[in-house]
Amino acid sequence: MTKLARRAFLISASVLGGGLLVGAGATAIGLQRIAAFEVPLDGGRAGFGAWLRVAADGVFEVMVPHQEMGQGIHTLAMMVAAEVLHLPLSAVRAVAAPDAAVFANPVMLLDGLPMDFHDDGLLHGATVWTLDKLLRLLGLQGTGGSSSTRNIEPAIRRCAAVALDMLRRAAAAEFGVDEAQVSAQNGVMTASNGRAARYGELAAAAGLLRPRNVDLPPLTAGRLIGRAVTRPDARPKATGVARFGIDTRLDGQLYAAIRHAPRLGGRPQTARLGPTVLGVRQIVSGADYVAVIATTFAAALAGLDGAEIVWDDRAASNLSTGDVEAAYRAALDQGPTYARRWVIEQAGASARVGGRAVTARYKAPFLAHTTMEPINATALVERAQVTVWAGHQSLSLAKLIAARAAGVAPEAVEVRTPYLGGGFGRRADLHYIRKAVEIAMAVRGTPVQTIWTRAEDLRDDVYRPAAMADVSATLGDDGMPTSLTYRIAVPSVTDQFTARAMPAAKGGLLADRSAVDGAVFSPYQLANRSIEHFSVDLGIPVGFWRSVGHSLGGFFFETFIDELAYAAGVAPLVFRARLLAAAPSATSDRAEVLLQRLASWDMANRLPIVAAGSVIGRGVALSECFHSLVAQIAEVEVTGSAIRVRRVHAVVDCGCAIDPANTIAQVRGGIHYGLSAALYGRIDFENGAIVQSNFHDYRALTLADAPEISVELVNSNAPIGGVGEIGTPGIAPAVGNAIFAATGQRRRSLPFTL
Amino acid sequence: MMALTVNGTQHRLEVAPETPLLWVLRDQLGLGGSKFGCGAGLCGACSVHVDGAVVRSCQMAVGDIGERAVVTIEAVQEQPGIADIAAAVVAAWVQAGVPQCGYCQPGFVMATIGSIATDRSQSREAVLGQLSNICRCGSYDAVREAVGITLDRLRHDAP
The missing domain is CATH 3.10.20.30 (Beta-grasp domain)
Incomplete structure (x- = not known):
């Protein structure tokens, strides 16, 4: 049991609504900012700190500063609070946290820094601690980087433990017994003398007590943790009751349809409404779009279709996909003298070691997100107040961007967040909120919902960048690598994101770790390695896409490891195990367990016999990302040029699966997302214009093509890792490696074609 | 009008x-x-x-x-003739934990109810073969499980 440091708690002078205010994570900085720990309390509520309060109906409310976009964070927060408080899940509910510094997400930001988190040295620990505090000060609320649970779980656990202690002491005083003679169960404190009271009845008295050090309950399987629960949002979502941003309906609301310049960098020159359409109000022009406002979306769309729009293409891009590839090729061919080059990790000498050389060049295309709920936002602009209803992945940035668009202070902006119909990183880039506010400014005082059709959703996306990588290694006489160089040509997503979201901030000062993720700080601690980023940015907008850089590096690096295994004449699973064993660490030990489980599955499930004319094979991949490890094996059947992924087995170590059913769902989802991309996904440009426009030419897996995915969880009790994105990076290399196993043909370019 | x-x-x-x-x-x-x-x-x-x-x-x-x-x-759960199918599908969807973001799920549920209603004695595979809805969260494994649960329940409850 961990003793909580006294300074981790904050005693507030103010007793609110008969309850008590307790905040977790308070530091010297936090102590000066008591206000940040207060949550608004309305009638009948008692506050138990920033994270917990008791509502008038006796239900414990847990603040969740993360958006629910399918990852189940509301349920996970409720489970942790209910577990510690000895409450049934039904006695707890999740509430959207307000915009306050205490609800910041330093975890997501820390993960992006170019540091090796495997380092358990004192200096590294101190650096992380300091950065955590600094990043907390930024107060940036965000949902992404598979960080939601890691970010809030410790704070909720701490607050719940302290709240329980105070309730117990209040009960002891009330019943005239020792604390040790009070037990908590099911929301009731019961004394040895038989007296009992509900938590809600004790809240006011508990508020008069000082919080104190308590044993922090460990995060291990319990009444709720580690068991499958029914998500409270399952039924509302299955019955159409759940409300997403696009379902926002307000009195007098208007709708807008938006159309962007066909070519990147194009601008509207003139835009006029065409023949009269019933319900159409007006036409609005923005920097790169035209929108028509009407009483219904159907009318807005008809008005837009009939409008006479002339685009000014003088500043438009004339890039085509081939130009981007050529620029990447040129950078890689130029090699170490390329101007914008970061060496993120260099261990020992560079590749000047003798041995047999293996080299390969890989590439991957631009990708769109296609969240099922197309991009949309509703805005109401009044004289001194802006209100936005939209799904987003950052409350802080949503307020900032809406404020900047309307020319008001962020304090004058209120953002209400319904469920997100998918995030995948797409809803981290909030230029759509800017545009919705700009459009609503044309009809001040009236709410306007702007909806992107699927074609506009694709056209106005920030894409997973296309990339190209050169990987080379030398193999010693024993078949083990003696050196490795990994060079990737790709724009920096982080630089572009920063420039869009915070134009005043200076991007590009630090190396962008996400550009080399999947290869850098690998669980294989290879000798004489060099991991380099050639930053090549031709101006095509790029953004965060499920697993970000891992979606590229995972494919390039784990395909190359497979190539090395075949070059060494060693079975791919065995080769990986040897690499891990050559440089043992806590991480390599965890990874080896996963490979062993994968080998067991492979042995237990024999390859099926396939029809004449078809071949079948299996491929593996190991990923470490977001502080979790995943090993997966894909079984692929190839018939002529047709690739069919029959099934996938994944073994996952995320430390502790709080809700195993949800963890499995997330891993399956991540694999499906990566598989759609590996089999079908590519966004192309021709003369600056996007080629793809809907699901017919930017396909997604459906039931007919979706393999059965089985997931095995290993709870190693390592610190908890993320799960939302961890399935994605390994599926493309596993499938590509399986195609090689089946056909002998190595595929180094995505999506796969034969 | x-x-x-x-x-x-x-x-x-x-x-x-x-x-x-x-x-x-x-x-x-x-x-x-x-x-x-x-x-x-x-x-x-x-x-x-x-x-x-x-x-x-x-x-x-x-x-x-x-x-x-x-x-x-x-209103699908109140429709004569298919109310029991609709209730069974929704219950199975909750039991199997199908929805993640949930946005595609009402459409998926409607397609499943409609598919089963054409012939209650169909196999699970026959029902699944009629479902071409897209889910970007990748809930397909759970959909397969939920359709199986639904058919089992309907057959168990059949007079």
């Missing part, structure tokens, strides 16, 4: 006849359970029943519906 029967209620609407049914449901009748996903009949998020058949409402002009009865996710 145009007459349209939705969930057993007849509405008189002022609407252009070529307007897709989806937008009439969402913007004029306040039935937000049918979702806009692609506008091209590709994803199935807007699935409703028209005279019992599964229809992608973004592809059906409201003027082409005529006398036919439209049923949406909001």
Whole structure:
């Protein structure tokens, strides 16, 4: 049991609504900012700190500063609070946290820094601690980087433990017994003398007590943790009751349809409404779009279709996909003298070691997100107040961007967040909120919902960048690598994101770790390695896409490891195990367990016999990302040029699966997302214009093509890792490696074609 | 003015006849359970029943519906003849934990109910073969499980 440091708690002078205010994570900085720990309390509520309060109906409310976009964070927060408080899940509910510094997400930001988190040295620990505090000060609320649970779980656990202690002491005083003679169960404190009271009845008295050090309950399987629960949002979502941003309906609301310049960098020159359409109000022009406002979306769309729009293409891009590839090729061919080059990790000498050389060049295309709920936002602009209803992945940035668009202070902006119909990183880039506010400014005082059709959703996306990588290694006489160089040509997503979201901030000062993720700080601690980023940015907008850089590096690096295994004449699973064993660490030990489980599955499930004319094979991949490890094996059947992924087995170590059913769902989802991309996904440009426009030419897996995915969880009790994105990076290399196993043909370019 | 029967209620609407049914449901009748996903009949998020058949409402002009009865996710559990199927599908969806973001799920549920209703004695594979809805969260494994649970329950409860 961990003793909580006294300074981790904050005693507030103010007793609110008969309850008590307790905040977790308070530091010297936090102590000066008591206000940040207060949550608004309305009638009948008692506050138990920033994270917990008791509502008038006796239900414990847990603040969740993360958006629910399918990852189940509301349920996970409720489970942790209910577990510690000895409450049934039904006695707890999740509430959207307000915009306050205490609800910041330093975890997501820390993960992006170019540091090796495997380092358990004192200096590294101190650096992380300091950065955590600094990043907390930024107060940036965000949902992404598979960080939601890691970010809030410790704070909720701490607050719940302290709240329980105070309730117990209040009960002891009330019943005239020792604390040790009070037990908590099911929301009731019961004394040895038989007296009992509900938590809600004790809240006011508990508020008069000082919080104190308590044993922090460990995060291990319990009444709720580690068991499958029914998500409270399952039924509302299955019955159409759940409300997403696009379902926002307000009195007098208007709708807008938006159309962007066909070519990147194009601008509207003139835009006029065409023949009269019933319900159409007006036409609005923005920097790169035209929108028509009407009483219904159907009318807005008809008005837009009939409008006479002339685009000014003088500043438009004339890039085509081939130009981007050529620029990447040129950078890689130029090699170490390329101007914008970061060496993120260099261990020992560079590749000047003798041995047999293996080299390969890989590439991957631009990708769109296609969240099922197309991009949309509703805005109401009044004289001194802006209100936005939209799904987003950052409350802080949503307020900032809406404020900047309307020319008001962020304090004058209120953002209400319904469920997100998918995030995948797409809803981290909030230029759509800017545009919705700009459009609503044309009809001040009236709410306007702007909806992107699927074609506009694709056209106005920030894409997973296309990339190209050169990987080379030398193999010693024993078949083990003696050196490795990994060079990737790709724009920096982080630089572009920063420039869009915070134009005043200076991007590009630090190396962008996400550009080399999947290869850098690998669980294989290879000798004489060099991991380099050639930053090549031709101006095509790029953004965060499920697993970000891992979606590229995972494919390039784990395909190359497979190539090395075949070059060494060693079975791919065995080769990986040897690499891990050559440089043992806590991480390599965890990874080896996963490979062993994968080998067991492979042995237990024999390859099926396939029809004449078809071949079948299996491929593996190991990923470490977001502080979790995943090993997966894909079984692929190839018939002529047709690739069919029959099934996938994944073994996952995320430390502790709080809700195993949800963890499995997330891993399956991540694999499906990566598989759609590996089999079908590519966004192309021709003369600056996007080629793809809907699901017919930017396909997604459906039931007919979706393999059965089985997931095995290993709870190693390592610190908890993320799960939302961890399935994605390994599926493309596993499938590509399986195609090689089946056909002998190595595929180094995505999506796969034969 | 145009007459349209939705969930057993007849509405008189002022609407252009070529307007897709989806937008009439969402913007004029306040039935937000049918979702806009692609506008091209590709994803199935807007699935409703028209005279019992599964229809992608973004592809059906409201003027082409005529006398036919439209049923949406909001009322499917009260429809005579399929109420038990609808209840079983929803219960299985919750039990199997199908929804993640949940946006495509009303359409998926409507398509599943419609598919089972054509022949209750179908195999699980036959039902799954009729479902071409897109889910970007990748809930397909859970959908397979939920359809299995539904059919088991319907057969168990059958008279």
